[in-house]
Amino acid sequence: MLPPRSDFPADFVFGAATSAYQIEGSSNGNAGASHWDSFAATPGNIMDDSNGSIACDHYNRWPEDLDLIRDAGMGAYRFSTSWARVMPDGATPNPEGMDFYDRLVDGMLERGLQPHLTYYHWELPAALAVKGGWQNRDIAARFADYCVAVNARLGDRIAGAATLNEPWCIAWLSHFLGHHAPGLRDIRAAGHAMHHVLLAHGQAMSALRAEGAKNLGIVLNFETAHPADDTPAAARTAEVQDAIYNQWFIRAVMGQGYPEAALEGLRPHMPAGWEEDMQAIAQPIDWLGVNYYTRKLHAPGAGLWPAARDVAGPLPKTQMDWEIRPEGLTEFLTRLKRDHVGDLPIFVTENGMAEAAGPDVTQDPTRVAFIGDHLRAAKAAMDQGVNLRGFFYWSLLDNYEWGWGYGPRFGLVHVDYATQKRTPKSSWHAMRAMLAG
Numbered sequence: 001m002l003p004p005r006s007d008f009p010a011d012f013v014f015g016a017a018t019s020a021y022q023i024e025g026s027s028n029g030n031a032g033a034s035h036w037d038s039f040a041a042t043p044g045n046i047m048d049d050s051n052g053s054i055a056c057d058h059y060n061r062w063p064e065d066l067d068l069i070r071d072a073g074m075g076a077y078r079f080s081t082s083w084a085r086v087m088p089d090g091a092t093p094n095p096e097g098m099d100f101y102d103r104l105v106d107g108m109l110e111r112g113l114q115p116h117l118t119y120y121h122w123e124l125p126a127a128l129a130v131k132g133g134w135q136n137r138d139i140a141a142r143f144a145d146y147c148v149a150v151n152a153r154l155g156d157r158i159a160g161a162a163t164l165n166e167p168w169c170i171a172w173l174s175h176f177l178g179h180h181a182p183g184l185r186d187i188r189a190a191g192h193a194m195h196h197v198l199l200a201h202g203q204a205m206s207a208l209r210a211e212g213a214k215n216l217g218i219v220l221n222f223e224t225a226h227p228a229d230d231t232p233a234a235a236r237t238a239e240v241q242d243a244i245y246n247q248w249f250i251r252a253v254m255g256q257g258y259p260e261a262a263l264e265g266l267r268p269h270m271p272a273g274w275e276e277d278m279q280a281i282a283q284p285i286d287w288l289g290v291n292y293y294t295r296k297l298h299a300p301g302a303g304l305w306p307a308a309r310d311v312a313g314p315l316p317k318t319q320m321d322w323e324i325r326p327e328g329l330t331e332f333l334t335r336l337k338r339d340h341v342g343d344l345p346i347f348v349t350e351n352g353m354a355e356a357a358g359p360d361v362t363q364d365p366t367r368v369a370f371i372g373d374h375l376r377a378a379k380a381a382m383d384q385g386v387n388l389r390g391f392f393y394w395s396l397l398d399n400y401e402w403g404w405g406y407g408p409r410f411g412l413v414h415v416d417y418a419t420q421k422r423t424p425k426s427s428w429h430a431m432r433a434m435l436a437g
């Protein structure tokens with residue numbers, strides 16, 4: 001059961017989110033190769049050996065997809081531009097790629113949808129990846145140039161823009177844990193990427209401001225880090241994980257410096273002179289995007305820093321075994337207000353769950369309950385004074401779930417990947433009923 005629309009202010013934004021590589025089909029329209037194409041082509045990286053070359057064929061089917069958002073009664077669409085589509089070699093604009101996003105934004109406006117742009121949701125051009133990608137300091141200037149080029153084409157029509165989606169995934173998950181492109185497990189690579197991703201954010205913010213771009217922010221992901229038991233060692237392990245995941249990025253962006261509990265392991269592996277970049281990183285933002293899904297239980301592991309291992313928790317789980325814990329959303333929103341952003345506008349830019357399709361693909365009762373519980377958790381934070389302005393469900397469509405391939409289904413709308421047929425699920429109907437008020 002979803003809460004009534006009237007629980008939220010009239011100008012509260014309800015929308016759905018997607019990202020380019022996960023839905024467009026990277027083989028469409030002369031996009032350049034990205035590091036996700038090569039990561040997916042490497043044996044053992046993707047559970048079902050799939051890639052994003054076709055995905056949901058959104059490149060060709062976008063009018064139908066935008067209709068689905070409008071027909072659900074939503075007012076906004078959070079989408080991303082693909083760097084590799086817009087600049088196949090990482091630097092030279094591709095008119096065909098720019099034209100696609102131009103049509104897409106016009107299509108949103110024609111349907112009364114606010115376009116909420118994310119500049120980077122992970123498809124780094126392969127040409128930049130081979131030069132070291134996020135390990136190479138030069139990426140910051142390249143990223144700023146890319147943002148300026150996209151802004152020059154779309155900036156007059158978008159409602160707001162985020163530089164990056166989930167820098168924890170871009171840096172830590174991809175360079176330390178090895179689960180995402182480029183698939184590295186190297187602490188020095190991670191230390192460099194953890195810093196350069198933020199430098200890229202800061203330089204892009206400055207460059208976009210110089211162009212007169214408005215309503216700029218960043219989207220960070222937060223995951224509750226609890227100790228697996230009540231020993232001091234487990235508490236310490238969770239504290240380090242919390243620093244890496246939940247504090248590193250927001251503290252740097254807000255000018256609060258990197259957390260010591262993460263620096264203690266990363267300091268020797270940071271790029272030379274990183275301290276001098278902290279001011280360039282801490283550019284004022286107009287809003288913060290919060291992605292929230294789950295919590296993890298952390299226990300001390302054997303071996304080297306950060307010597308942690310995850311322990312399965314007792315709560316109900318999604319198709320990906322992620323614990324469902326709505327109160328974590330209230331906790332993060334109130335914590336962000338208290339410790340980092342004060343009254344800055346916040347959007348929940350992603351929240352959702354993977355639920356396997358049953359014999360009747362339209363039935364997703366667990367997702368309906370999930371959305372209702374998380375909307376109530378968001379409202380609870382607002383009741384405690386959090387300046388929350390909107391909620392975007394992840395995701396509009398079932399899509400390519402990165403290393404998990406096409407198995408997990410996050411969509412309000414089912415996608416039959418063989419036929420590309422879209423079928424709204426009961427969660428889509430529940431959202432529509434709620435928004436119809």
Ligand code: IFM
Binds near residue numbers: 019166350394
């Ligand atoms: O699918 C991803 C998305 O690309 C980024 N945030 C989390 C989602 C679910 O894993």
